Amino acid sequence: MASGTVNARSVAAWRGPVVRSLHMDMAANSAEGRQMTRRLGLGIDYGGTKMLAAVVDIDTGQVLGTSKKRSRAVDSSDELLRRLYDLGDAALGDAGIASNELTGIGVGIAGQVDAERGILLGTPNLSQATVDLPLAASLSSHFGVPTQLRNDVQIAASGELHFGAGKGIGDFLCVFVGTGIGGAIVQNGELVTGATATAGEIGHLIIQADGRLCGCGGRGHLEAYASRTAITRSLLGDLKRGRESILTELIPAPSEDAPGGTAIRSGILAKAVAADDPLVTETIIQAGHYLGLGLASAINLLNPTRIIMGGGVIEAVDRLFEVASTHARREALPVPGRGVEIVKAKLGDNAGVIGAALIGADAA
Numbered sequence: 001m002a003s004g005t006v007n008a009r010s011v012a013a014w015r016g017p018v019v020r021s022l023h024m025d026m027a028a029n030s031a032e033g034r035q036m037t038r039r040l041g042l043g044i045d046y047g048g049t050k051m052l053a054a055v056v057d058i059d060t061g062q063v064l065g066t067s068k069k070r071s072r073a074v075d076s077s078d079e080l081l082r083r084l085y086d087l088g089d090a091a092l093g094d095a096g097i098a099s100n101e102l103t104g105i106g107v108g109i110a111g112q113v114d115a116e117r118g119i120l121l122g123t124p125n126l127s128q129a130t131v132d133l134p135l136a137a138s139l140s141s142h143f144g145v146p147t148q149l150r151n152d153v154q155i156a157a158s159g160e161l162h163f164g165a166g167k168g169i170g171d172f173l174c175v176f177v178g179t180g181i182g183g184a185i186v187q188n189g190e191l192v193t194g195a196t197a198t199a200g201e202i203g204h205l206i207i208q209a210d211g212r213l214c215g216c217g218g219r220g221h222l223e224a225y226a227s228r229t230a231i232t233r234s235l236l237g238d239l240k241r242g243r244e245s246i247l248t249e250l251i252p253a254p255s256e257d258a259p260g261g262t263a264i265r266s267g268i269l270a271k272a273v274a275a276d277d278p279l280v281t282e283t284i285i286q287a288g289h290y291l292g293l294g295l296a297s298a299i300n301l302l303n304p305t306r307i308i309m310g311g312g313v314i315e316a317v318d319r320l321f322e323v324a325s326t327h328a329r330r331e332a333l334p335v336p337g338r339g340v341e342i343v344k345a346k347l348g349d350n351a352g353v354i355g356a357a358l359i360g361a362d363a364a
């Protein structure tokens with residue numbers, strides 16, 4: 001970091017030490033230095049199946065209040081906004097603070113956003129009716145504070161960078177396996193966003209030429225083989241073809257219409273693997289192999305110090321994490337493959353809301 005100037009970007013990259021030194025300057029320069037103001041951010045993590053909000057002390061990462069709602073893909077734009085306002089208001093209420101005490105709001109979205117203009121582009125998983133919604137401006141006007149939009153994995157990476165498994169690690173890659181597979185790249189302590197803010201989209205690495213159709217319309221992409229949605233689809237197909245599995249006892253009537261591959265939840269997959277169910281174990285190992293191929297390509301390309309893996313299915317199913325890590329090291333070039341650490345995310349479900357709060361607060 002350049003010395004002499006401390007701007008929002010550099011505070012974002014090196015929050016810990018910079019914030020402490022800023023506070024020390026405040027204490028030294030001000031008679032009221034002892035009475036330090038807390039900097040609070042509202043973080044919102046808007047995913048394909050649920051939305052979470054939290055009021056976060058952005059200097060300590062402490063979560064002061066939370067709220068949670070289900071996402072509904074059938075929402076109109078107005079309903080989507082109303083749901084977000086209610087969600088934010090509930091988190092503020094839980095924390096016992098008013099919106100004018102916030103430094104800013106950050107929103108992470110499981111879909112494409114125009115981060116620069118604060119616009120939510122079309123996102124079928126969240127609201128089929130919504131196209132080009134000026135989400136940041138709407139939230140700013142409702143809550144009266146600046147708002148920033150990012151994709152959901154970028155906010156989670158920011159949370160892990162400052163308070164989780166990425167703390168003190170300048171170069172890492174976050175990979176979150178859920179409805180899809182999202183990724184975010186951190187280099188030199190900063191998020192790499194790329195020319196169009198879409199860098200890190202590991203879910204759309206091509207791992208099979210002319211392979212399975214991906215949700216994005218492309219073919220042979222990683223998330224069509226190793227996301228929870230892909231695992232679920234493969235299992236439902238096998239059950240339909242009459243394969244025996246403990247799943248028929250655990251979920252007697254799986255709903256194929258459940259959003260985001262939630263017909264078979266991560267906890268159920270974990271139970272089936274723990275019971276040594278051959279079908280589920282085989283499917284998880286296969287998904288793990290594919291995930292390993294994607295990680296190996298990422299290791300060769302980026303040579304990261306660490307890969308941080310998260311998402312419900314990674315947290316619940318150790319086997320998937322183990323197979324993917326082992327396979328990634330085996331398939332990567334020897335030098336970067338030996339060097340990389342592959343670990344699980346530390347902040348769990350909170351990574352997104354904490355990271356979003358951090359990003360939002362820097363908007364001020």
Ligand SMILES: [Zn+2]
Nearest residue numbers: 204214216221
């Ligand atoms: Zn794709």
